[in-house]
Amino acid sequence: MNILSINNLSKEYGFLKALDNVSFNIPEGSIYGILGPNGSGKTTLLSILLNIVLPNSGSFQFDTNEEMKDYRKNVGTLLETPNFYHYLTAEQNLRIVAAIRGKGEDRIEEVLKTVDLWKKRHLKFKGFSLGMRQRLAIASALLSDPKLLILDEPTNGLDPQGIHEIRELIKSIHRSGKTIIMASHLLDEVEKTCTHVAVLQQGKLITEGTVGSIVSEDQILEINATDINRLSEILSQLEGVRSIENFPQFVKVHIDQSVLSAEKINQYCFNHGIVLNHLRTTKQSLEAKFLALTQN
Amino acid sequence: MKYLLNIEWLKYKHYKPFWLLTGLYALSIVVINYIVFKINAFIHTEESSPQLEMLIGKSAMAFPYVWESVSYASSFILSILGLLVILVTTNEYTFKTHRQNIIDGFSREQFITSKIISAVILSIVSTLIVTVTAIVAGLAEVNSSFTLSGSISILYFFIQTLSYTMLALLIATFFRRGAIAIGIYLLYIWMIEPLIMVGLWRIEFPYAAYLPIQSADDLISFPSFDNIKKFGPSLGQVPSVFFVPLIYVGLMVYFTYKRFVKSDL
Numbered sequence: 001m002n003i004l005s006i007n008n009l010s011k012e013y014g015f016l017k018a019l020d021n022v023s024f025n026i027p028e029g030s031i032y033g034i035l036g037p038n039g040s041g042k043t044t045l046l047s048i049l050l051n052i053v054l055p056n057s058g059s060f061q062f063d064t065n066e067e068m069k070d071y072r073k074n075v076g077t078l079l080e081t082p083n084f085y086h087y088l089t090a091e092q093n094l095r096i097v098a099a100i101r102g103k104g105e106d107r108i109e110e111v112l113k114t115v116d117l118w119k120k121r122h123l124k125f126k127g128f129s130l131g132m133r134q135r136l137a138i139a140s141a142l143l144s145d146p147k148l149l150i151l152d153e154p155t156n157g158l159d160p161q162g163i164h165e166i167r168e169l170i171k172s173i174h175r176s177g178k179t180i181i182m183a184s185h186l187l188d189e190v191e192k193t194c195t196h197v198a199v200l201q202q203g204k205l206i207t208e209g210t211v212g213s214i215v216s217e218d219q220i221l222e223i224n225a226t227d228i229n230r231l232s233e234i235l236s237q238l239e240g241v242r243s244i245e246n247f248p249q250f251v252k253v254h255i256d257q258s259v260l261s262a263e264k265i266n267q268y269c270f271n272h273g274i275v276l277n278h279l280r281t282t283k284q285s286l287e288a289k290f291l292a293l294t295q296n
Numbered sequence: 297m298k299y300l301l302n303i304e305w306l307k308y309k310h311y312k313p314f315w316l317l318t319g320l321y322a323l324s325i326v327v328i329n330y331i332v333f334k335i336n337a338f339i340h341t342e343e344s345s346p347q348l349e350m351l352i353g354k355s356a357m358a359f360p361y362v363w364e365s366v367s368y369a370s371s372f373i374l375s376i377l378g379l380l381v382i383l384v385t386t387n388e389y390t391f392k393t394h395r396q397n398i399i400d401g402f403s404r405e406q407f408i409t410s411k412i413i414s415a416v417i418l419s420i421v422s423t424l425i426v427t428v429t430a431i432v433a434g435l436a437e438v439n440s441s442f443t444l445s446g447s448i449s450i451l452y453f454f455i456q457t458l459s460y461t462m463l464a465l466l467i468a469t470f471f472r473r474g475a476i477a478i479g480i481y482l483l484y485i486w487m488i489e490p491l492i493m494v495g496l497w498r499i500e501f502p503y504a505a506y507l508p509i510q511s512a513d514d515l516i517s518f519p520s521f522d523n524i525k526k527f528g529p530s531l532g533q534v535p536s537v538f539f540v541p542l543i544y545v546g547l548m549v550y551f552t553y554k555r556f557v558k559s560d561l
Contacts, residue, residue, distance in 0.1 A: 051404070052395045052561040073401035083396035085387075087311055099303045100400045140400075 002063060003028040003148055003179045004049070009058035011044050011203075018044040019055070020203040026181060026196070028063075031174050033194035033211070034183040035290065041203040042183035043080075046152050049181075050077060062148075073101045076141030076149045080156055082133045086126035090117055090136050093125055097140050104143035111139040131162050138169065149173060151182040155189065167193060187290055199293055206293050214289060219257050221265065224250040224278035234272045238265070250278055300410040301417075307384070314384060321376045322425050329429050332369045333357050333436070354519075355437060360446030361519040362434035367453035368518045370426045374457060375485055377422050378464035381415050382477045385468035395561050408469070408556040412549060415461040423454040452515035452538060459512035459541050460485075462548040469552045485509055508548075512541035 002025040011019040019041045026032045034042050047053035049060060050072065062071040084093045091108060098104040104111075112118040115135040120128075128136065141149060154170070155163040170193055174180055184190050190197055191211060198208035207214060225231045232251050235241055240259030245252040253265070262281050269276055308314045340355040356365040388394040388411075397407050427450050434440055464481055471477040489507050496504035505514055515538055 047560075050399045052398055054558070054560060070401065072399060077399045079399075081392070083392040085307065085311075085391055085393055087313075088307075089310075092306070092310055096303060096306045097400050099299075099306055100397060100402055102299075102401075 001028045002026060004060060004062050004181070006045075006049075006060045007058055009045065009048060009055050009060065011041075011048065011053065011055050017203045019048070021058070022200070022203070022205045023058075024198050024205060024208045026179065028179050029174075029177060030196045031170065031180045031182065031194045033190035033197040034181065034200060035185070035187065035190050035197050036183075036200035037185055039202075040185075040200040042185075042200060043152055044203075045200070046150055046181070046183055049150065050075075073103075073144060074147050076144070076146035078134075078137050078141050078149070078151045078154055080153045082137035082140075084125045084133070084136065084140075087124060089122050089124055090128075090139075091121040093136070094140060094143060097143055101144045104145075107143055107145070111142045114142065115139045130157060131159070134158060134162065134166075138166075142173075147178060149178055149180045151180065153184055154182065155184075155186070199290060201293075219255050220282045221253045221255060221262060222250045222278065222280040222282065223253055223265065223269075223276060225269065225274045225276050227274065231269065231274055231276075234269065234274065235265075238268060250280075297413070300406060300413055304410050304414050311384075314380070317376070317380050317383065318421075321373065321380065321422070324373045324376060325370045325422075325425050325429055328369050328373060329366050329433055332365065333433055336365075337437075355439070356519050357433050357437040358440035359434045359437075359443045362430050362437065362440070363446040364449040364516055364519045366426055366430035366433055367449040367456075368516045370429070371453065371456055371513065371516060374422075374460040375482060377418060377457065378460045378481055378485075379478060380418060381461045381464040382468045382474065382481060384414060385411055385465060386472060386474035386477055389468075389472040390474060398561065404557045404561075405553075408553050411465060411469075412462075412552065415465050416458070419454060419457040419461050422457050423450060426450065426453055449516055455538055455541050455545070456512040456515055458545045459509060459548075462545050462552070463508065466548045466552045469555050506540050508541070508544040511544065515541065 004026040006025070007023050009019050009022045010017070022041070022045065034045060036042050044053060048055050062075075085096070088096075090112065094108045094112070095105070098108065109118065112121055115138050117132065117135055117139060120132070125133070125136070149170075151170070154166050158166065167189075170180060170182070182190070182194065194211055196209065197211050197214060199206040199214075223231065223235070228246075228251065232244055232246055235244055235251065235253055238260070240256045241253055242256060243254040245254075255261075255265070262279060266276060266279060336355060336357045340357075354361060356362070388397075394407060398404060402410075430450070431442070434442065463484070464477075467481045467484070468474075468477045471480060489509050493504050493507055493510055505511060
């Protein structure tokens with residue numbers, strides 16, 4: 001079941017097409033990564049979902065069993081920069097959030113303890129460090145026990161400790177059965193944390209699906225034999241080989257999985273009088289895939 | 297409504313500059329009227345000659361004139377109230393909490409309605425302060441006994457206050473930055489509108505006084521010198537009617553609302 005359907009969303013800023021007819025569905029219970037370089041439309045997309053930017057055309061539909069106008073009260077959000085009243089304390093700020101959501105007043109102590117800010121609840125927000133601000137934003141996002149969490153570059157600007165904490169938090173929230181949408185320009189982050197991914201470039205959706213399906217459409221093999229030059233030569237004549245890269249220790253062969261497999265290659269080489277002494281299949285990393293996709 | 301008010305209250309309850317400016321505003325009303333009271337008492341001694349009364353009129357601080365006098369004197373500092381509205385509105389833009397409130401579940405309509413309600417409440421409070429000041433001044437004046445006659449001026453003052461606060465809200469919503477909004481607001485009230493009015497007079501446009509702030513200001517005048525005013529030169533003005541500023545207030549609220557609901561935040 002989909003918790004969110006996005007249908008043909010477009011947004012223009014003058015001549016700049018920030019989003020160009022983007023459609024995809026987000027399955028319930030997934031960690032959905034929205035991946036793209038800076039300026040690809042990730043934040044615009046999330047801003048539209050959060051009603052702070054209005055689309056020129058298209059629509060989206062949340063399925064949270066709630067009335068549409070109230071869906072945001074059940075969505076926890078963590079943006080790049082936490083927005084709070086500087087002149088109020090951590091606790092006073094959360095009181096406003098709870099009042100707007102109409103729930104969570106009784107959870108303020110719990111969430112402040114979760115993010116380790118309970119002892120600092122009487123300090124004003126303007127005196128908070130970036131890490132503390134981010135933690136208060138997490139507390140705020142968790143306040144109403146949301147079904148869906150939307151995160152925009154959640155680890156941006158944090159130190160390794162902070163990054164680790166946020167990633168652990170995302171995983172623990174996901175384990176409790178929640179859906180998470182996460183925008184990121186970090187491939188590594190998406191590959192490590194997400195179950196699904198949509199790749200955006202210049203406002204266009206390039207591809208989307210499970211991380212596994214996107215990464216494993218193509219396969220890369222590392223192959224070696226005593227006569228590496230001969231190996232390279234006969235492989236180049238094989239149908240289904242997309243590219244060959246020569247390395248000192250092995251050749252890296254990029255294959256089309258629908259045509260070729262490691263077994264077929266092994267047989268083919270043997271038939272041509274070459275005995276392999278190294279054959280290793282590797283999945284193409286999301287990074288390689290991403291570069292391949294966005295260079296077209 | 298109670299929901300929106302509660303949230304606005306949480307925002308201002310612990311905001312010291314808000315209370316400081318509110319206190320300063322209330323104090324200014326008292327001070328400016330105290331000065332008028334003292335000057336008035338200096339002119340209208342118990343032995344005032346009938347000739348003087350012919351010239352100036354009855355004591356401006358006696359009922360029923362006190363309603364109009366206090367409303368008139370207090371209206372000079374209405375721009376401070378406007379600054380208060382600009383402060384609390386542009387704060388939301390500065391801290392980007394206007395976005396956060398929406399993200400947390402406010403609808404755009406709820407957010408801007410809460411700001412309009414705040415401005416109305418500030419206008420009501422301001423009118424209450426002026427009412428109490430007028431009653432106290434009227435009772436303190438010699439040869440004066442309480443009457444509600446003439447208290448229509450308080451209603452006019454309320455309309456005038458709405459003109460100032462809603463203009464402030466409109467400018468704050470359009471310009472978003474505190475310093476810029478304050479600059480444009482004061483420039484409009486003190487320079488732009490008076491210049492437009494002078495320009496319209498010069499081309500003998502008959503409705504020059506029907507500009508947004510001028511038409512509200514014209515609802516109340518100082519009750520003294522009424523006898524002289526009758527003989528004064530006509531400025532080509534048409535009588536001010538209270539619905540003209542109300543129409544402007546309606547338009548300001550409409551454009552404020554529309555702007556916030558229809559634009560990217």
